[in-house]
Amino acid sequence: MHDTTGHHTKESGRRAWWVAAVAGVAIIVAGAFSTMPGILQDPLRQEFHWSRGSIGLAASVNMVLYGLTAPYAAALMDRFGIRRVVIAALGTVAAGAALTTVMNAAWQFTLFWGFLVGLGTGSLSMTLGTTVTNRWFTTHRGLVTGILSSGSVLGQMVFLPALAWIIARYDWRPALVSLAAAALAITPLIYLILRDHPADRGQRPYGSDTFIPRPEPVPGAARRTLTVLRHAARTFPFWMLAGTFAICGASTNGIMWTHFTPAAHDHGMPVTTASTLLAFIGVFNVVGTIASGWLTDRMDARRLLAVCFLLRGLLLVGLPLTMAATVNAPMVVFVVAFGLLDLATVPPVIALCRTFYGEDSAIVFGWTNAAHQIGAASASFLGGVTRDTFGSYNPVWLALGAACAAAALLSTVIRHHPTASNEADQKVYATSATRSDR
Structure with a gap:
């Protein structure tokens, strides 16, 4: 079978996977930035005498902008x-990391790391993976989504132990310079391989029976982003997805990537050991996210979402019992299980966005991801404040475990398919979407 333009189906498939791979590399590098506040806490407190709350504030700003940037980036x-957006984003994160090395005040950390790195990584978030998947694939979307979603955690897994080693042996500034160099190094690869649409190569999306022409550029990106939000906000599924994803953010990168290492250090565990455990969570995260994508292609996404939240909540409640100065069997069980569940919520949420919001699903997912990051930012900031106030992270783990139980319940009421009971909601979105300025 041949494409309309005469290209072979196999060539179309190869190109789609190459584009996905290069997008994944960008997501991996961006993911390396997300865990830095956790391993920077002790060096910054020693050098500048900043409180955990001050450092957590910069991390919170970073997470909020990461989320708010995503829908606009789509x-x-x-x-x-x-391609243009990804290259600009890589330059922004490199500049933010480089400028952070010359800071001498907490507000500068918030500006350089919070704003610049937050804006850049937000453009390289899971929204990038959603856009690439929607354009280049019509089959195996859940699987591809799972693979690309795991990229951010893979970046943590690849870079975190090395960055922790650099900080322990040299200083925190060389670690940031290394991150900036990595972002700049992959820019030529993005320019040479990444393409915006299969039609740019005269090919069709992977798995499609027909050639799809490249759509015209959509003007008014900011206006369209807000228009899609306004229309989606009139529908019931959007608020259920945003609510559950906010809890997801609080119970994963919001608390784990910022406070797991300091929490383990409170129990006498060396920072390098705790960072290595966090990296191993990333190893199993890749497996869990890909498996979740495979399952999303085959089962009700709501049920998968509920199971992930319920199991995650149980793990967080039991985490204080596993903390120790050395690695023990319960901690290994936690690392493996939490890793499998950490980002497993992403493929079903993206699938539900696609079910309800069609061609606007990448932007709608971007807004739900903004809720994810607001939840993450809240946990990052409040986690530090709780530690400063009570001298322990135990209240945080218990509160987040209860929140995950609530998210599991919310997941079951998200209507997976349009039914008579939500027909009005669907009609509102479908009617308003046709009137949006695209």
Whole structure:
């Protein structure tokens, strides 16, 4: 079978996977930035005498902007193309990391790391993976989504032990310079391989029976992003997805990537050991996210979401019992299980966005991801404040375990398919979407 333009189906498939792979590399590098506040806490407190709350504030700003940037980045990709947006984002994170090395005040950490790195990584978030998947694949979307979603954690797994070693042996500044260099190093690869649409190569999306012409650039990216939000906010599924994803953010990168290492250190565990455990969570995260994507192609996404939240909540409640100065069997069990569940919520949420919001699903997912990051930012900041106030992270683990139980219940009421009971909601979105300025 041949494409309309005469290219072979196999060539189309190869190109789609290459594009996905290069997008994954960008996501991996961006993911390396997310765990830095956790391993920077002790060096910054020793050098500048900042409180955990001050450091957590910069991490919170970073997480909020990471989330708020994502939907606009999706619209900008429709306007200017994926490749241009990714290259600009890599330059932004490199600049933010480099400027952080010359800071001498907490507000500068918030500006350079919170704002610049937050804006850049937000453009390289899971929204990038969603956009690439929607354009380049019509089959195996759940699997591809799972693979790309795992990229951010893979970045943590690849870079975190090395960054912790650099900080322990040299200083925290060389670690940030290394991150900036990595972001700049992959820019030529993005330019040479990443393409905005299969039609740019005269090919069809992987698994498609028909050639799909490249759509015209969509003007008014900011206006469109807000328009899609306004229309989606009138529907019941959006609020259920945003609520559960906010809890997801609080119970994963919000608390784990910022406070797991300091929490383990409170129990006498060396920072390098705790960082290595966090990296191993990333190893199993890759497996869990890909498996979740495979399951999303085959089962009700709501049920998968509920199971992930319920099991995650149980693990967080039991975490204080596993903490120790050395690695023990319960801690190994936690690392493996939490890793499998950490990002396993992403493929079903993306699938539900696609079910309800069609071609706007990348932007809608971007807004739900903003809720994810707001939840993460809240946990990052409040986790530090709780530690400063009570001298322990135990209240945080218990509160987040209870929140995950609530998210499991919310997941069951997300309507997976349009039914008579939510027909009005669907009609509102479908009607308003056709009137949006695209």
